[in-house]
Amino acid sequence: MPASDVPASHPRYLSLLTRERIVAGVERGVTSLHGLIAHGRGEAFDYLIGERTHPFATGAIAAAAAALKRARHPVISVNGNACALAAADLMALAEAAGARLEVNIFHSSPARELAIRMMLLEAGARDVLMPSQTHAIQHIDHNRKWVHPEGILIADVVCVPLEDGDRCEALVKNGKTVITIDLNPLSRTARTAQITIVDNLTRCLPLLVQAVRECTSPPESLNAWDNAAALAAAEAAMRGPQAAHSSPPSGQ
Ligand code: ATP
Numbered sequence: 705m706p707a708s709d710v711p712a713s714h715p716r717y718l719s720l721l722t723r724e725r726i727v728a729g730v731e732r733g734v735t736s737l738h739g740l741i742a743h744g745r746g747e748a749f750d751y752l753i754g755e756r757t758h759p760f761a762t763g764a765i766a767a768a769a770a771a772l773k774r775a776r777h778p779v780i781s782v783n784g785n786a787c788a789l790a791a792a793d794l795m796a797l798a799e800a801a802g803a804r805l806e807v808n809i810f811h812s813s814p815a816r817e818l819a820i821r822m823m824l825l826e827a828g829a830r831d832v833l834m835p836s837q838t839h840a841i842q843h844i845d846h847n848r849k850w851v852h853p854e855g856i857l858i859a860d861v862v863c864v865p866l867e868d869g870d871r872c873e874a875l876v877k878n879g880k881t882v883i884t885i886d887l888n889p890l891s892r893t894a895r896t897a898q899i900t901i902v903d904n905l906t907r908c909l910p911l912l913v914q915a916v917r918e919c920t921s922p923p924e925s926l927n928a929w930d931n932a933a934a935l936a937a938a939e940a941a942m943r944g945p946q947a948a949h950s951s952p953p954s955g956q
Contacts, residue, residue, distance in 0.1 A: 718755075718906075719747065719755070722789065722906055723743070725788055725789055726739065726740060726743045726785065726788050726789065727740075728788065729784060729785070729787065729788025729789070730788075732819060732823070733815060733816055733819040734784050734787050734788050734816065734819045734820050734823050735784035735785055735787075735788045736784055736809070736810075736811045736813075736816065738810070738811060739783075739784050739785045739788075742785055742866065743785060745887075745888065746866070746887045746888070746904070746905075749887035749888050749889075749942070750887050750904050752941075752942040753887075753902070753903075753938070753941055753942060755904070756907075757903050757907050757908060757911065758902075758903070758937070758938070758941055759937070760902060760934040760935075760937040760938045760941070761901050761902055761903035761908055761934075761938075762911070763929070763934060764899055764900060764901040764902070764903075764929075764931075764934055765901055765903075765908060765911050765912050765915050766915055766919075767899050767929035768863070768883045768899050768901060768912060768915070769912060769915035769916045769918075769919040770919055771861050771881055771883060771898075771899060772797075772801040772803065772861060772863065772883070772916055773801065773916060773919045774861075775801070775803075775859075775860050775861035775881075776860050777804075777858055777859050777860050777861075778801050778802065778803035778804075778859065778860070778861045778862070778863070779803055779804045779805075779806050779833075779855050779856050779859040779861070779862050779863070780794055780797060780798050780801075780803050780804070780805050780806070780862075780863045781806055781807075781808045781856060781862055781863065781864040781865075781867070782794055782805055782806065782807055782808070782820060782824065782832075782865075783807075783808060783809050783810065783820075783865075783866060783867075784809055784816060784820060785866050785905075786865045786866050786905060787820045787823050787824060788823075789905055789906055790865075790905055790906055790909050791823050791824050791826070791827035791829075792827040792828065793906075793909035793910055793913060794824065794827075794829075794865075794909065795824060795827045795828050795829040796909075796910075796913045797863070797909060797912060797913050797916065798829065800913050800916040800917050801916050803863070804831070804833055804852075804854070804855050804859075805824055805829055805831070805832045805833065806832070806833040806834070806835070806851070806852055806855040806856050807820045807821055807824075807832060807833070807834050807835065808835055808848055808851070808856070808864075808871075809847075809848075810847075810848060810868055810871075811847075812846075812847040817834060817835070818834075820832075821834060833852035833854065833855040834852060835850035835851055835852060836850055836851065836852050836853060837850065838853070839851055839852070839853045839857050841856065841857065841874055841875065841878045842874070842877070842878055843873070843874040843877040843878065844870055844871055844873075844874035846870075848870075848871045848874075849874070856875075856880075859880055860879075860880065860881060861880065861881045861882075861883065862875055862880045862881070862882055862883070863882075863883040863884075863885075864882060864883070864884050864893075864897075865884065865885040865886075865905050865909075866884075866885065866886065866905060867884050867886070867893045867897075868892075868893060869891060869892025869893045869896060870892075872884060872892065872893040872896045872897055873892065873896045876896055876897070876898070881898050881899075882896070882897040882898055882899070883897060883898070883899045883900075883901070884897040884899070884900050884901070885900075885901045885903065885905050885908060885909075886900060886901075886902065887902060887903065887904060888902075889902050889935040889936075889938035889939045889942070890939065894935055895935065897931070898929075898931060899929060899931060900931055900934065900935060902934065902935065902938035
């Protein structure tokens, strides 16, 4: 039964709705089949934190908002999963932060890149940068090295939700401040980025948009931000004796 037929009172309503969005993303050529596997991994970690936003995530959201606000040239890198799940929120984040949106996908496919661009434009994005064939970042070999000369190439802060570790590492080595959103506190991405929001993309993006809008002067929170401590707190929440999943996730 499609999630749209499931009553909102169903305990897994939001989770089912989110799955439907990812499947629709595959059907319209935005998300790769591999993206379904990445989504399943995310769901498992989300279950372990009780499918709610924890203080280790709200702290990271504040630090990320300050970094975006302070950036001279912020860019939001968008892949197939992020687009299928949250095109409108990514667009809203770009608007709030004065950032460019740039398409970048793991499994090379010009058709899918164009489908992502189209979906972002339909969601209201004013412009969406595409990877060039002429400009590349260093320290990475595959398709993902290609970037837009007015986007990631010159960016000082890059927000890369649901990223893979190699590219995150390359972005950091290229001198970028990297913000990621990743439910797995053990992933290479989570550990390499300077700011990791361990939360579901669909829950934390509206909070990040709001935090950017409300962040009038970059607070000290950015300088004081301890990513390793936040990751340790996330891992502890997952492993802890009263682990978040011991009571059923509410509202989902
Ligand atoms: P790495 O290379 O960084 O070690 P990986 O190989 O696990 O990570 P991928 O499979 O490319 O990386 O990335 C998917 C990541 O995104 C996973 O860590 C998964 O937990 C996370 N993820 C999936 N869906 C979501 C979501 N909706 N919100 C936040 N994180 C998610």
